[in-house]
Amino acid sequence: MGDLKHLLESIRLIAAFDEKERITHLRQDRWIDYPRAARVLQLLNEMHETPQRNRMPCLLLHGDSGMGKSMIIEKFRRAHPTVYDRKTGVEHYSVISMEMPASPSQRRFYAQLLQTIHAPYRPSDRLEALEFTTIKLLTVIKPRILFVDEIHNLLSGSPREQRAALNLLKFLANKLNCCIVVSGTQDALATLQSDDQMVSRFRPFELARWKENDEFRGFVQAFEKTLPLRQKSGLGEQPFVQALLAASHGVTGSIAEILTGAARAAIRIGTERITVDLIRAEAGLLAAAIV
Ligand SMILES: Nc1ncnc2c1ncn2[C@@H]1O[C@H](COP(=O)(O)OP(=O)(O)OP(=O)(O)O)[C@@H](O)[C@H]1O
Ligand SMILES: [Mg+2]
Incomplete structure (x- = not known):
């Protein structure tokens, strides 16, 4: 499972849980400081x-x-x-x-x-x-x-x-x-x-919408630390940042939904890390749900 250094200490324990428990955990509210x-x-x-x-x-x-x-x-x-x-x-x-x-x-x-x-x-x-x-x-x-x-x-x-x-x-x-x-x-x-x-x-x-800057990179990096995935996704990297901003229009609630949805998919299909494709797929689901 690796050293799970990409996670908060309290989340490392949860990363060891089975699929169902981890997906339940994803549904909980989380507070990310920014x-x-x-x-x-x-x-x-x-x-x-x-x-x-x-x-x-x-x-x-x-x-x-x-x-x-x-x-x-x-x-x-x-x-x-x-x-x-x-x-x-x-x-x-x-x-x-x-x-x-x-x-x-x-x-x-x-x-x-x-x-x-x-x-x-x-x-x-x-x-x-x-x-x-x-x-x-x-x-x-x-x-x-x-x-x-x-x-x-x-x-x-x-x-x-x-x-x-x-x-x-x-x-x-x-x-x-x-x-x-x-x-x-x-x-x-x-x-x-x-x-x-x-x-x-x-x-x-x-509270203005997010833009591409260090503050946003910090926010998504902090978010990643709370998702009980066993592999590092590197959400602060450019392709993720751009895909997330495009899909969410910079709205915190949409970012949170897309990231938790993508994490759930990563657990289910076993990639154990979020990919840009998973983000795009989640964004598509979110847009379809809103229409
Ligand atoms: N600090 C945070 N950490 C993690 N998630 C957050 C944070 N702030 C907001 N969110 C996410 O964004 C969602 C929307 O937040 P909230 O309901 O506070 O928005 P709002 O500005 O009050 O919206 P509205 O104007 O529609 O009432 C939350 O349900 C949560 O998923
Ligand atoms: Mg409100």
């Missing part, structure tokens, strides 16, 4: 550590669908779990992570936020009551960061609803003195940037 994600996580950490003050920093994380925005948020949230205070019976969230509702009315927003923190509420409550309960609870919970993912859902609302939702975000940031991080696709960017206060308050950070 510089832009590390930069976002660092920014989030700085925000999390910012002492409470009047104008807390806010962030707008944007990028095309599948670029890994939600994965970054989830990674950060998992590193900051809730803490239950036995004395007061209060669950303290230093990080609250919710999604903009698909139809973004203020009522739905508050309802979703209350659901996220497991707070009881009556869906029939008036907007003022929902707002009052939310502010009251969050003042006790004192979150440091509130994430609102899928911010592009704003666009399904009328212009009036869109404005109301943006005002609500600014209102919460001011009222709670907490950092707000909104994230979503580029579609929402124009709407967010049409509001001067949003522009001055929310620092934009883009």
Whole structure:
């Protein structure tokens, strides 16, 4: 089987498993570090550590669908779990992570936020009551960061609803003195940037599609180390890099799907290494599935 030096130590063990077990392992989520994600996580950490003050920093994380925005948020949230205070019976969230509702009315927003923190509420409550309960609870919970993912859902609302939702975000940031991080696709960017206060308050950070550069080579090399194949594929080499970028259009999610699919095929047919042909075949399957 060779020394398996091309794999992470924790994966070397798995490479010895049989076909079925290795294919099951491929289905698991994997987190690959890369510089832009590390930069976002660092920014989030700085925000999390910012002492409470009047104008807390806010962030707008944007990028095309599948670029890994939600994965970054989830990674950060998992590193900051809730803490239950036995004395007061209060669950303290230093990080609250919710999604903009698909139809973004203020009522739905508050309802979703209350659901996220497991707070009881009556869906029939008036907007003022929902707002009052939310502010009251969050003042006790004192979150440091509130994430609102899928911010592009704003666009399904009328212009009036869109404005109301943006005002609500600014209102919460001011009222709670907490950092707000909104994230979503580029579609929402124009709407967010049409509001001067949003522009001055929310620092934009883009997760751009991958291009052919050292950062991308590093990403696919790191990905290879997590795939339990017994032979080295050398994914950082030019033909792989070009085939992957052409097939995925630089989208992280597609790259991950193509690589895990190609690894599964390499295990099944026994090549034990990914080839450019396997990547092209997987890309064809992916394209057929999308049509
Ligand atoms: N750091 C990472 N390591 C490994 N795989 C990743 C990473 N980031 C993203 N991926 C892959 O990309 C897929 C899409 O990521 P994610 O759902 O976070 O994208 P998104 O930007 O939130 O997309 P959308 O705008 O559609 O919600 C993930 O399911 C995963 O397969
Ligand atoms: Mg997402």
